[in-house]
Amino acid sequence: xxxxxxxxxxxxxxxxxxxxxxxxxxxxxxxxxxxxxxxxxxxxxxxxxxxxxxxxxxxxxxxxxxxxxxxxxxxxxxxxxxxxxxxxxxxxxxxxxxxxxxxxxxxxxxxxxxxxxxxxxxx
Amino acid sequence: xxxxxxxxxxxxxxxxxxxxxxxxxxxxxxxxxxxxxxxxxxxxxxxxxxxxxxxxxxxxxxxxxxxxxxxxxxxxxxxxxxxxxxxxxxxxxxxxxxxxxxxxxxxxxxxxxxxxxxxxxxxxxxxxxxxxxxxxxxxxxxxxxxxxxxxxxxxxxxxxxxxxxxxxxxxxxxxxxxxxxxxxxxxxxxxxxxxxxxxxxxxxxxxxxxxxxxxxxxxxxxxxxxxxxxxxxxxxxxxxxxxxxxxxxxxxxxxxxxxxxxxxxxxxxxxxxxxxxxxxxxxxxxxxxxxxxxxxxxxxxxxxxxxxxxxxxxxxxxxxxxxxxxxxxxxxxxxxxxxxxxxxxxxxxxxxxxxxxxxxxxxxxxxxxxxxxxxxxxxxxxxxxxxxxxxxxxxxxxxxxxxxxxxxxxxxxxxxxxxxxxxxxxxxxxxxxxxxxxxxxxxxxxxxxxxxxxxxxxxxxxxxxxxxxxxxxxxxxxxxxxxxxxxxxxxxxxxxxxxxxxxxxxxxxxxxx
Numbered sequence: 005x006x007x008x009x010x011x012x013x014x015x016x017x018x019x020x021x022x023x024x025x026x027x028x029x030x031x032x033x034x035x036x037x038x039x040x041x042x043x044x045x046x047x048x049x050x051x052x053x054x055x056x057x058x059x060x061x062x063x064x065x066x067x068x069x070x071x072x073x074x075x076x077x078x079x080x081x082x083x084x085x086x087x088x089x090x091x092x093x094x095x096x097x098x099x100x101x102x103x104x105x106x107x108x109x110x111x112x113x114x115x116x117x118x119x120x121x122x123x124x125x126x127x
Numbered sequence: 128x129x130x131x132x133x134x135x136x137x138x139x140x141x142x143x144x145x146x147x148x149x150x151x152x153x154x155x156x157x158x159x160x161x162x163x164x165x166x167x168x169x170x171x172x173x174x175x176x177x178x179x180x181x182x183x184x185x186x187x188x189x190x191x192x193x194x195x196x197x198x199x200x201x202x203x204x205x206x207x208x209x210x211x212x213x214x215x216x217x218x219x220x221x222x223x224x225x226x227x228x229x230x231x232x233x234x235x236x237x238x239x240x241x242x243x244x245x246x247x248x249x250x251x252x253x254x255x256x257x258x259x260x261x262x263x264x265x266x267x268x269x270x271x272x273x274x275x276x277x278x279x280x281x282x283x284x285x286x287x288x289x290x291x292x293x294x295x296x297x298x299x300x301x302x303x304x305x306x307x308x309x310x311x312x313x314x315x316x317x318x319x320x321x322x323x324x325x326x327x328x329x330x331x332x333x334x335x336x337x338x339x340x341x342x343x344x345x346x347x348x349x350x351x352x353x354x355x356x357x358x359x360x361x362x363x364x365x366x367x368x369x370x371x372x373x374x375x376x377x378x379x380x381x382x383x384x385x386x387x388x389x390x391x392x393x394x395x396x397x398x399x400x401x402x403x404x405x406x407x408x409x410x411x412x413x414x415x416x417x418x419x420x421x422x423x424x425x426x427x428x429x430x431x432x433x434x435x436x437x438x439x440x441x442x443x444x445x446x447x448x449x450x451x452x453x454x455x456x457x458x459x460x461x462x463x464x465x466x467x468x469x470x471x472x473x474x475x476x477x478x479x480x481x482x483x484x485x486x487x488x489x490x491x492x493x494x495x496x497x498x499x500x501x502x503x504x505x506x507x508x509x510x511x512x513x514x515x516x517x518x519x520x521x522x523x524x525x526x527x528x529x530x531x532x533x534x535x536x537x538x539x540x541x542x543x544x545x546x547x548x549x550x551x552x553x554x555x556x557x558x559x560x561x562x563x564x565x566x567x568x569x570x571x572x573x574x575x576x577x578x579x580x581x582x583x584x585x586x587x588x589x590x591x592x593x594x595x596x597x598x599x600x601x602x603x604x605x606x607x608x609x610x611x612x613x614x615x616x617x618x619x620x621x622x623x624x625x626x627x628x629x630x631x632x633x634x635x636x637x638x639x640x
Contacts, residue, residue, distance in 0.1 A: 020436040027443055062428060091431035093424065093478055096532065097491055111435040111471055114442040 009055040010125045013048050015039040015071075016060040016089070021110075025058060025089075025117070032118045033127035042066040046074055049081065056124040061090035061098060072102045085124045161185065161260040163197070167245070167253050171196045172217070175255075184239075184262045186232035197258065200239070202230035213243060220245040220253040226263065238267035308406040311392070314362055316341045319401065328408060330379035341404070348375045349387075358389060361402055365391050372409075384410045420481055427478040431471065438467045476604040480588060483611040490530045490615055497527040497566050501559055504535050508542045515546050516554050523561040525638045533612045534636070537620075540605045541570040541632045547599055549574025549629065565618070565635040573629035582624055586610040609634075 012034045016022040019040060026038045037052055039045055042063040049057060057075070059068040068088055075081045088099035091110035099107040106120055121127070155162055161181030165172045177192045185192070185200060201210065209227035216223035222244035229239040240263045246255035302309060308325035310318055321336050329345065341358075342350040357368045368389040376382045386409045392401040445460040482488040505517050527534075545555045549572040556571040577585060581592045589603040613620040618636035 018432050018436070021432065021439070024436055024439040024443070028439065031443070031446075091428045091435065093427070093475070093482075094489075110431050111438040111467065114439055114446070117439075 008126050009053070010127045011035045011037065011052055011054040012056045012058060012121065012125055013037045013039065013045065013052060013054040014058040015042055015045045015063070015068075016058075017042065017063045018060070021060070028114050028117050029058075029121055032121035032125070034121050034125045042068070042071060045071050049075070049084070054084075055126065056085050056087065056121070058087045058089060061088055061092055061095055069098050069102045072099075072104060076103045087120055087124075156180075159261075161258075161262075163192075163258045163260070164246075165197065165256045165258070167217075167255055172256065181260065184231075184237070184260060185229070186235075191232075200229040201227070202234070204228050204230065209241075213241075216243060217245075217256065220247070226267070237262050237264045239263070308408075310336075310341070310404040310406070312341055312402040312404060314400045314402075316358065316402070318344070325406070328380070328406070329377065345378050346376075348373065348377055348385075354387070358402070361389055361391050362400055367391070382410075383408055384413050416484075423478050423481045427474045430474050434467060434471055434474075438464065438471075441467065473602060473604075476602065476608060479608045480604055483608065488611065488615065490533065492528050492530055494526050494528050495531045497525050498522050498559055500531060500535060501538060501557070501568060504538045505542065505557060508539060508546075512546050514553070515549070517542065517557060518554055519557040519559070521559040523559050523566040523638075525561055525566050527566055527636065527638050529616050529636055530612075534616075537609045537612050537634065538568065538570075540609050541568075541634075544605065544632070545570050545572035545574070545630070547601075548572060548595070552629075561638075562635065564638050566638055567633060567635045569631055569633045571629065571631040576626040576628050577622070577624040577630055578626050582622060585622065586620070 010033060012029050014022065014025045014029065014036065015038075016025060017040055022038050022040055026036050029036045034056075037048055037054065039048060042059075043066055045057070045059070045066075048054075059071055061068040068090070072086055072088065075084055075086060085105040086103075087106040087108065088095065088104040089108045089110055089112060090099070092098070095109060096107050105124075108116060108120070156179045158178060159180055161184040162176075162178045163174050163181055164176040166175045173194045173196060174192055175194075177189060182189055182192070198205075198210075201207070207227055209225035212223055212225050213227075215221075222242070224240070224242050227239050227241055229237055231237060240261040242259040244257055245253040246257055248254050303323045305322065305324060308328045309322045310325060311320045313319050318336050318339055318341060321333065325331075326333065326336070331345070336344065342355070351373065354368070354371055354373070357366075357371065360366050361368065368387065371387040371389075373385045373387055374382070375385070386407045388405045388407075390403050390405075392398055392403050394401075441460060441463055445457065445464075448456060479488065502519065505519055509515075509517050542555065542557075549555070552573045554573065556569075558569045558571070560567045560569075575595075577592060581590075584590045585592070586606050586609075587603075588607040590607075591601060591603040595601075610620050613634050613636060616636045618634055620632065620634040622630055622632045624630035
């Protein structure tokens, strides 16, 4: 756990789910940065130094697994907790293969999601 | 002929000749052939002698014969060709042999084989005719029957040949119409014949194909070690080669995916030990299946996205509801939540069915603690099924190599079914065991049970028991998916059930895959 850090970066191209994720994170007491464009994620991570990153898998331009690969290749970020959330049948395999810390299948239960926020963010 | 060679011996006869004469008469009467002599010097050539056999053959007595012309034997049957021959022979004083229809005194027809010869005196004048007759009715009859038989047989052969030809034409028209390429090979894998579809599919001629070794066809597309091995086993073992896929850059037609099936032709005789190869181009079909899978993957993903929002916001609503709301609110939230979960399951199942059918259900095998996974699955199911108690017994203590997610799906399905179909009873029993090198799981309920007829069909896709259709919701996918998953794991799934007593579903999977 990142001491004193409650910041979470959330990226999903679906506006509605993005808002939901933000709402759950806020309710859990996190400081939230929501992004609907996956291209902005890496820049945001480097600027914001979050305690946790939540990524959707299927996103236009840059998919969640591509972002995850980039994170894991970066020596400064390879330990960063990343949660993959996907409605894809192969989501779990793709997430595990690319080194995700946690995986949640859509539709998820907000209890499970809240538990993850509480586990990785200092709240 | 003795009589004709020197008739004068008789008239000039001394003692020795007299003996010869009586001997001759006895001999004539002993003959089984009818013999007559006619006198050509008298008008109308009357019969002047007949032997005993002639009386017997004709049925007339000697007194009724002597003095008559032979024609009385023909009765009214006068227009025979043989008669003409006799008349000519008499006219020309020649011998002849005919077969003529004659009639006995009682009117019965008999076939007479007649040898007739003129007898001349010293001056060469024809004085007499001698006729030797044999009743050949039986022989003639046999010959006639033979002829008839032959005609019948020829007719049958003709008919059967026509039938055979029609059959052949029928079969070959089928073979030529079949939308599958067919090759017949001899035991050395040389092509004996190929159908039109083969030539069209591979854009080759019969010269390039017939008589060639299968492995030398085209650019060696069938020259595959694994296929060779399988084909070698066909004749001795009669194990067909089933659905062998060949993806290859074929000459003329480019990269294609071909499905090959090979069988031993089960015939004796000249077609023994032939191999029939059927080749199907499944390139397009596979592509369509892939697109259908892609489509369903995308569709299910897109359907689940709004569902995620619905479920999440609903849960947030429930959680954030202000104090003092009526209890009914929570009940309604829970009911909507259950429906959302069901909708989610249906979407997942539909995608699974599509993938199973196109053979694209991937298995990701990994080691996991079977007992622990079963316990976790039960716990989760128990938490959402407050009306039932799931009682678990036994253990396998096995680390199983299987696709955990899929096995969990099976267990979930069986538990959900057990709960769903036992609305009036409380307990669901789960038993884990290790049997040889398999783990076995049994899920037993004391619910409505399944009748014998339906038991055979519960694993069929979209099957739903008639009596359950209205009472219980569902699409008939769950057990189908379960069976496919267990099959893919080289296990078996089966059930025992009695109407009104409940049902036990069992499955086994190998511990080491």
